[in-house]
Amino acid sequence: MKVSARNVFRGKVAATRPGTVNAEVDIDLGGGDSLVAVVTLGSLNELGLAVGSDVVALVKAPWVMVLTDAGDVKLSARNILSGTVKAVEIGAVNAEVTIALRGGTEVASIITREAVSDLGLKPGVAATAVIKASHVILGVPR
Amino acid sequence: MKVSARNVFRGKVAATRPGTVNAEVDIDLGGGDSLVAVVTLGSLNELGLAVGSDVVALVKAPWVMVLTDAGDVKLSARNILSGTVKAVEIGAVNAEVTIALRGGTEVASIITREAVSDLGLKPGVAATAVIKASHVILGVPR
């Protein structure tokens, strides 16, 4: 598999919490980094996801929001990933920002140029990547 | 908090409708404008959202769809926000369109240049912003 998503996170299932319709899946990305995904119960079973399973989590960069000074707010999104800006690549309207999490995982986000400037994003600045659990697509090897 | 999302809507919770797993939250944005968000029951409780709570609703501009001549269609999305185009900023492939709702709230959308031309979007034109309730991230001050 090759995929257009800038974020292809490889990890292991750390926990699953099946609900009535959906299930939450905690993914250990190594180094202490982790990600939560929500998938349907049908997908959970079809993919055979259980604790310890190898899993790939796919997240398109435009689905990642970036925060700074995140300490004064609580958000409904499940993935609030603190780290440090590693790189900023500026385009005409959009920019791609890469945030390195503490455990070494890198998260790519596409945001507007204006937001890069408003938030003062540049390498070394503390920043938080926000990802809704329902925006994560999970995959397993066949 | 500073956030990359072009849409940072500040308002008050007008109603909550808890379901089995998720809850719908109606947000009064002032001036008669409103927004519906869907969050998990867990988030509803963790954020302490109740009628009258101050809340911030975050929506990335690429998650906002734009319609014109919307009168002849019914859509499954919960937020169908009618207004008038206030500004259009054109990039190489994409464009940012700002729609002013009747109550004064402004909604930013990133769509393709081609769509701007197809829909004839320019300041003063009537347009509708469409946002899925599940694409809204809610936040509250800590």
Added chain:
Amino acid sequence: MKVSARNVFRGKVAATRPGTVNAEVDIDLGGGDSLVAVVTLGSLNELGLAVGSDVVALVKAPWVMVLTDAGDVKLSARNILSGTVKAVEIGAVNAEVTIALRGGTEVASIITREAVSDLGLKPGVAATAVIKASHVILGVPR
């Protein structure tokens, strides 16, 4: 209705599977192509969706992920649409890729330029469009 979404799929409802809160809707796009959407039960009823109903499915191009060599992976997303690249239009940071499915339906995706190069996307190449069922907005004529 005119809409900014690059993907406006017209079809007929082939099946509905109501759950507790949400419902899955299978849409026959003709030529053997199909799409699955998840909407709330409220929307299902409000739109009057039943087998045979005419329906429009709207999907913004940035919500579509592109895969190649998809044979070795199973994904949680419900729509895994195999086809052939028909066109690639390159911008400064992003690119628009059009994939023609076997039945003739065309799917537009916005991905990064880098991904176009990594995946070797060009007309004639086999590629797969991935769309989460919850990212599909349904519409019906009033």
